[in-house]
Amino acid sequence: MKIISYLNENKMSVGIVQDNTVIDVSNEFPDVLSLIKAGRNGIDEINRILSSNVERRPLKSKHLLPPIPKLERNIMCVGWNYLEHFNERFRQDIDLPTKPTVFTKATETIAGPNEGIPLPENFTEKFDYEAELAVVIGRKGKNISEEEASDYIFGYMCANDLSARDVQQSHGGQWFMGKSMDKSCPMGPWLVTRDEIEDVQNLEITCKVNGNTVQSSNTNLMMFSVSRIIAELSKGMTLLPGDIILTGTPSGIGAKRNPPLFLGSGDVVEVSISGIGSIKNEIVTVDESIKLEA
Known part of the structure; x- marks a missing residue:
């Protein structure tokens, strides 16, 4: 569904x-x-x-809004969940994590699947993309086991964890500021219920910038599975229906390309996940904010 x-x-x-x-x-x-x-x-x-x-x-795709337009809690995010992306890390003194690395994005980061994304040009000079699988929780739960975790999933979406790389690195290693710009997390195009996805750990995930593929991977390369992430997050914290979890991005981020590829006004970013669909967003200056026809 x-x-x-x-x-x-x-x-x-x-x-x-x-x-x-x-x-x-x-x-x-x-x-x-x-x-x-x-x-x-x-x-x-x-x-x-x-x-x-x-x-x-x-x-009509131009009429699509974020599947969950108003969030009750911050979006929960997992960093460094694909080994090749971990190897792109900015600090080489950080060891490979044995547990998921977790941060959040503020509620106002939510944006639609075809919505124009405002370029925060007075805030960052290094605006970057991150294709991600988003998981939506369907049941209240705490201390959920990995074996039971799938029973707590309502469904899945495509997401783009847009990031200000310079800001991300300038607050003592805390990522919240560089991850929480308004409308920096387009999602959609719809919420696909869990029963529609046969194996969430075998989905192709890609990102294109202006039609050129910049990220291409599969969720089977996650270091921490969706079930493991849910189990870890629910230790000591109650997960609620409607909570959104971003499960990490593959390698190929703009900051680590040669030369670097940062987003500017007019760039179009498309995130696709097999079995779910695609979202396509243009980066725009504030007074040019529009929606794209698919």
Whole structure:
């Protein structure tokens, strides 16, 4: 099942995508978060709606919003989760981690799958891309075992963890400032429910800048699996329905290319994950913020 938030007559609505059409379910669920919190009952209600004679509208990608437009908590992120990306690290005195390296992005970093991303030109000179698999938690849980972790997943999205590399390195090694620019985390194009993905640890993940492939990998190369990440995060901390976890980026970041490849106004970044879809965002100056047609 592919679940979207989208603009319908200038109003945020919730829909289910089937065969390039949208079935609106906003009467039952005012937002995607309410659907996630409804759990199994929510999915059952959606299936009941889909089995009835419902109106279907053409899917227009320009109307897509972030699947979860308003976040209740910071996005949780895992750094250095692909070995080749760890080898791109800025500090060589850091040893290979034995547990996931975790940081967060602020709630206002969320952006849509085709939305123009404002260039923070007065904040950073090294604006960089990071293709990532996003995991959405569907059940409240604490001290979750790796064996049980998949039962707590609601679904998956594509994400781009846009980063200010210079700022990331200038706050005592703390990444929060360089990761939390407004709209620096486009996601989507939809939230794909867990049952749609046969093996989350075998998904192709790529990033293109202006049509050129700059990252290409597979989630089977993660050092810490999705289940391991969920188990680690839930030690001592309760995970909640709607929590978003970014699972790390492969090698090929702009800061470590030769020559470096940083993003500027007019650049278009596309993140794709097999079985999920693609997001495509143009980097724009603030007064030029637009949405791209897919």
